[in-house]
Amino acid sequence: MRSLLAMSPEQLAQTSDCTLPEARRVLAWVLSEGQCDLDAMKRPVSKAKRAQLLRDFHWSLPQVIETIEDPVDHSLRFLFRLEDGALVEAVRIPLHKPGRFSVCLSSQVGCAMGCDFCATGRLGLKRNLQAWEMVGCWLQVRAHTQGQVSGAVFMGQGEPFHNYEPVIAACQVLSRPSGGRIPAAGITISTVGLVPQIRRYTAEQHPYRLIVSLSSAQQEQRAQLMPVAGKYQLSELFSALKERYERSGERVTLAWVLLGGLNDDPAQVSALKRQLDGLPITLNLIDVNEAREQGYRRSTETERARFVDQLATLGLPFVRRYSVGLESNSACGMLASKRS
Numbered sequence: 001m002r003s004l005l006a007m008s009p010e011q012l013a014q015t016s017d018c019t020l021p022e023a024r025r026v027l028a029w030v031l032s033e034g035q036c037d038l039d040a041m042k043r044p045v046s047k048a049k050r051a052q053l054l055r056d057f058h059w060s061l062p063q064v065i066e067t068i069e070d071p072v073d074h075s076l077r078f079l080f081r082l083e084d085g086a087l088v089e090a091v092r093i094p095l096h097k098p099g100r101f102s103v104c105l106s107s108q109v110g111c112a113m114g115c116d117f118c119a120t121g122r123l124g125l126k127r128n129l130q131a132w133e134m135v136g137c138w139l140q141v142r143a144h145t146q147g148q149v150s151g152a153v154f155m156g157q158g159e160p161f162h163n164y165e166p167v168i169a170a171c172q173v174l175s176r177p178s179g180g181r182i183p184a185a186g187i188t189i190s191t192v193g194l195v196p197q198i199r200r201y202t203a204e205q206h207p208y209r210l211i212v213s214l215s216s217a218q219q220e221q222r223a224q225l226m227p228v229a230g231k232y233q234l235s236e237l238f239s240a241l242k243e244r245y246e247r248s249g250e251r252v253t254l255a256w257v258l259l260g261g262l263n264d265d266p267a268q269v270s271a272l273k274r275q276l277d278g279l280p281i282t283l284n285l286i287d288v289n290e291a292r293e294q295g296y297r298r299s300t301e302t303e304r305a306r307f308v309d310q311l312a313t314l315g316l317p318f319v320r321r322y323s324v325g326l327e328s329n330s331a332c333g334m335l336a337s338k339r340s
């Protein structure tokens with residue numbers, strides 16, 4: 001049975017007896033209003049069409065089996081069980097404006113990328129999430145929220161561009177007027193730097209924000225931290241990012257997980273400046289979360305200050321990002337499908 005949760009009105013009209021306006025109304029009822037009773041629609045479709053929708057489609061949501069609130073920042077970690085028993089997380093993130101939230105979504109069960117500073121990377125890839133499962137997780141978070149859920153970031157378990165088409169389909173549903181009604185600028189996809197997919201994303205001109213996780217401007221070190229760098233060299237990655245800038249005119253956002261004593265040396269900033277060769281960027285600085293027992297450590301205040309000073313000296317804009325969910329093990333790199 002197909003899920004309604006990842007369908008466009010056009011697809012629903014083509015695969016059911018509904019007209020296009022009726023398909024829009026049905027999807028808006030289920031997705032935008034979060035309702036499951038088609039009989040209760042304000043302008044219901046005919047009884048025969050409702051019966052067909054009930055017979056041929058489902059709109060069930062992933063099952064929430066646990067929620068844990070972080071006592072410090074009040075982010076809320078959701079653990080979902082999917083139909084095949086697989087477990088994934090989402091994290092509801094409070095935004096600066098009271099009563100407004102975004103949701104960090106998983107795109108895969110586990111991850112194949114094996115980044116050395118990430119707990120998810122140790123799971124290996126179990127499977128991709130389907131678009132309706134990602135949308136379903138978002139809808140469940142919204143259903144458990146008093147306030148407005150106005151964003152989505154694909155930074156949970158998985159590499160979104162390793163599951164490209166379902167992730168884009170989920171973004172389209174989440175941003176559609178008959179879907180999640182999130183502004184396109186409120187949706188962010190974060191990638192470790194899969195070059196062919198970055199090129200495809202640029203060519204397809206999707207409106208969602210893109211963040212590329214860099215974390216080192218030295219090829220050898222990056223390949224040690226992020227095995228993907230062994231496949232796509234920094235030179236190829238920056239060439240794809242330059243193409244993207246030339247095509248979109250948008251400053252490129254890079255993420256840098258600061259690893260104490262490893263990639264927080266001012267020499268890294270100089271290496272980055274050379275690699276950029278004039279490409280305008282913003283660097284998101286994120287402290288590593290000590291997810292591994294024998295893992296990395298956070299930069300000291302002195303190390304971080306030296307790094308930041310060098311960024312300022314070389315004229316590279318940066319923003320310090322703070323991971324939510326440290327106390328509830330739901331911060332960046334800590335999601336590993338564990339029950340509390």
Ligand code: SF4
Pocket residue numbers: 111112113114115118119120121122156157158159192333
């Ligand atoms: S950081 Fe992202 S891409 Fe890397 S292993 Fe973790 S989940 Fe996968």
